[in-house]
Amino acid sequence: MSNQRPWLNHYPAGVSAEIDINQYASVTAVVEEAFERFGQRPAFHSFGKQLTYAEVDKLSRDFAGYLTGELKLVKGDRIAIMMPNCLQYPIALFGALRAGLTVVNTNPMYTARELKHQLEDSGAKAILVLDNFAATLQQVVAETEVKHIITTGIGDLLGAKGAVMNLVVKHVKKMVPPFHLPHAVRFNDALSRGARHSLTKPVIGHDDIAFLQYTGGTTGVAKGAMLTHGNMVANMLQAGMWIGANLKEGQEVVITALPLYHIFSLTANGLVFMRLGGLSWLITNPRDMPAFVKELRKSGFTALTGVNTLFNGLLNTPGFSELDFSKLRLSLGGGMAVQRAVAERWKKVTGCTLAEAYGLTEASPAVCINPLDLKDYNGSIGLPIPSTDIAIWSEDGQALPQGDVGELMVHGPQVMKGYWQRPDETVKVLTPDGWLHTGDIARIDENGYVYIVDRKKDMILVSGFNVYPNEIEDIVMKHPGVAEVAAIGITDEHSGEAVKLFVVRKDPTLTVEQLKEFCRENLTGYKRPRVIEFRDALPKSNVGKILRRELRDEKKQAVAG
Template sequence: MTNERPWLAHYPEGVPAQIDTSQYASVAAVVEEAFERFRQRPAFANFGKTLSYGQVDELSRQFAGYLTGVLKLTKGDRIAIMMPNVLQYPIALFGALRAGLVVVNTNPMYTARELRHQLEDAGAKAIVVLDNFAATLQQVVEETGVKHIITTGIGDLLGAKGVLINFALKHVKKMVPAYHLPQAVRFNDALSQGASHPLPKVQLGHEDIAFLQYTGGTTGVAKGAMLSHGNMIANMMQAGAWVGTNAKPGEEVVITALPLYHIFSLTANGLVFIRLGGLNWLITNPRDMPGFVKELKESNFTALTGVNTLFNGLLNTPGFAELDFSRLHLSLGGGMAVQRVVAERWKKVTGCTLVEAYGLTETSPAACINPLDLKDYNGSIGLPIPSTDVAIWSEEGQPLPQGEVGELMVRGPQVMKGYWQRPDETAKVLEPSGWLHTGDVARMDEKGYFFIVDRKKDMILVSGFNVYPNEVEDVVMQHPGVAEVAAVGVPDEHSGEVVKLFVVRKDPNLTVEELKQFCHDNLTGYKRPKIIEFRDALPKSNVGKILRRELRDEKKVAAG
């Protein structure tokens, strides 16, 4: 069998071929082990406030007590968490998991339309939402099955300083739109109410669902990937084995700038580093690059995960190159392709190789990672991690020999159970034999390193977030002045790609500004088109299907 897995011969020293997931029954068990083992160590830091593992244990225990003792939620109920990286996030997350609930991670930037779909689809009974985004929830909550709302302000766990922060955000910076949710309970009140209820005794196993992690999938309608406790434990242990002796338990400080509601950050930072007793330094607004650099200066960081645009942004921010990188030993890039020029510059400035990894929401997320002792950027997504098989298949579903280009297929204990209540969609991507279709086109070299050649289909990748042309087109077609539309990705130096629309007008007076405003009202920021071009006609196949590929190719010809 080994010759079918050439990568095993090139594994970093000490990394096993297989992992044993039987030592933990659930994600909650992993977290509770860390609480015991690293009780006095710092766990999360944000806005100058640090919580120890013991404190996170106590607060998440209170939150679990509130969910089960007061709200009477039971094992398997879905709870949405709609927050950026603030201290309340891990408390709500771990509290929900300890209560046996299924966590539905919700992007705070969702429009009302997107939020309604997700809450309805997941059948969420409760939601924890940051004040800044509660106005969006107010618009749709009546149309969903959500019974319980917990609201919180950025400063709620920051003591006296937090009161000032909350006041400034609301009244000075005007960053909290007014909302009216009379049934809502404040997060801190929920904690005090939960304190008098015991931590529920919930029997959880590998088959139980831990997360409904929503992803567009190639059809464009957001679907919930069912990630079980078994999936998450597997990926945590796979990545943990890969990190191996590169990380020292109880000594790591990982910069968590990608939102924890994104699967990459959730697993890599929120879980792998928790198991190591690391300190997650939460960055609430990484777009404020000068502020981000200031945080880095104070943090004494040892590890940083991010997407290409984040690394590129830091490199272009004054003051970054002057930071102390002496403790930095892990820079991990995922979510989108790492560009060679960014990786080379990162190495030059920090002295630390930017290691690329590859994964999907459907694989919890890691499938391939480059060796962490990589000397230089190699353009590869790395080697399959322990207990993971990766293969290249032809269009006909046959394995292809080394060097051939085809669809990247993944099989392993981290592969999702399927899409929530969508057996038809699940059947499209999951083979009965356990192989997952990634929709990416790749090849493997003789050492077992994989290289992404292109994205299959037409997905657009904006700063590591998937944008599905179907969804954008569906929304734009709702504008009465639009006859036809095609959305494609065009290269962008800041975000990798941006969305470009080609539109045939129904109303000859429709303007670019008007259409951009319509998109602004109906789509999250990263999905909004940056460029709109009006056309008299769009290229079509003989069956009338709009050929996005031709529009993309004509861009390249024009650019070339």
């Protein structure tokens, strides 16, 4: 490995080359320090209700008391949390971590098939689920190891207004499909029961697993990245040091529109801003852009994290450009490539540079971030953050000279321990000395800035979520009318990329609509194909492997032509 780290010469003022990971023994220690230091400051806001750090401290302690005192869960047991951004999420999250449990973040939009896999694979013993998604859980829970179910309504922590909201969501908007989970306990009951138990603090160290963060893979089967307390503390300190000079302790209001179950939001909004005593303004449904803009108007926001799709959506929503941006100090884009046109327009409208960052689930997630004092969008994913080494490797594992194009490799304290119970998959991405294969093709310039050139994998990136063609193809092949299928990513102005299917029919009467309906039943929204094209045959290699690359190249040529 070359010891040259050209990026260090271009670090923003006040950013050191290294972090001290021993500052905190665990994520829990970070959270408890914030509770102590910022007790009376507001911590989370949702639907007009604000909770202070002291209130989150008490409620999360009560939840931890319930998990250990009533459910008798012990250090290392897994608990799944299946909900969008609402006040229950941070309480459950911090409560679980304080009890020494491992949190399994679960996308509430999962289909029954996807949920079953994650619960089975993680061996979760308990789950907290929002009522709106409980019917999905009901379909599969008997086939998993889940013994304890806690259910909650969106308004459960909002007082009298919340009770009305729960009724409207259920009976007027019909957003809660009927479910029957006879042994489930309500979240508020769990809190009052937990308050009766004293909490014995487990000893938690850097090697203990804080999160099983599920991500697809080249095989298409979602795998749990084991993110330890050490990984998460490291990434929080790395990102915190990078953006810290721009932010003021106890004065930040960060807009949390990306779901906290997504690793970017979890680390950046859930932890980095918490350590600063910031207020996290939770947006439950960012797709409702007009309502989102109304929330922004009320919030006095100073920071906003998101994916390109989100920034683009806001720019195209009436009323956004009239907001007061005078306090906005940080706009951080990650999860997918930030497009130049969006970044330039964002700067023009808000006066704040949209800084692009790069990370991946396996790195907790941050690897590179652009300096926040960057004058203009530069097309780069930024510089490696403190205590992070990167290199560009050839296909045969040799480090390439600066400027050459190859696979981006990452080494640092934020790199995961491995995939949960999948040593076979772990060895594919982690070298024996801890270098992580990102699967992204990149180059590094003479100043240490990194540019992504292409993706090595066939992965499709839809609004910051990874979609693996194998998983889509496996599902579509289960349709009796399909003989062969290939999935590729196509450019989409809203989501960056979207899924396109090429299908050879077994049943000549099969229609696009029938196949789309089948996909709706089996795949989460962002994984569903936007376009389906029927073909008589698909391109194949001499061993009969379907060549997705040829289909992608054909698509590119058609666009160019």
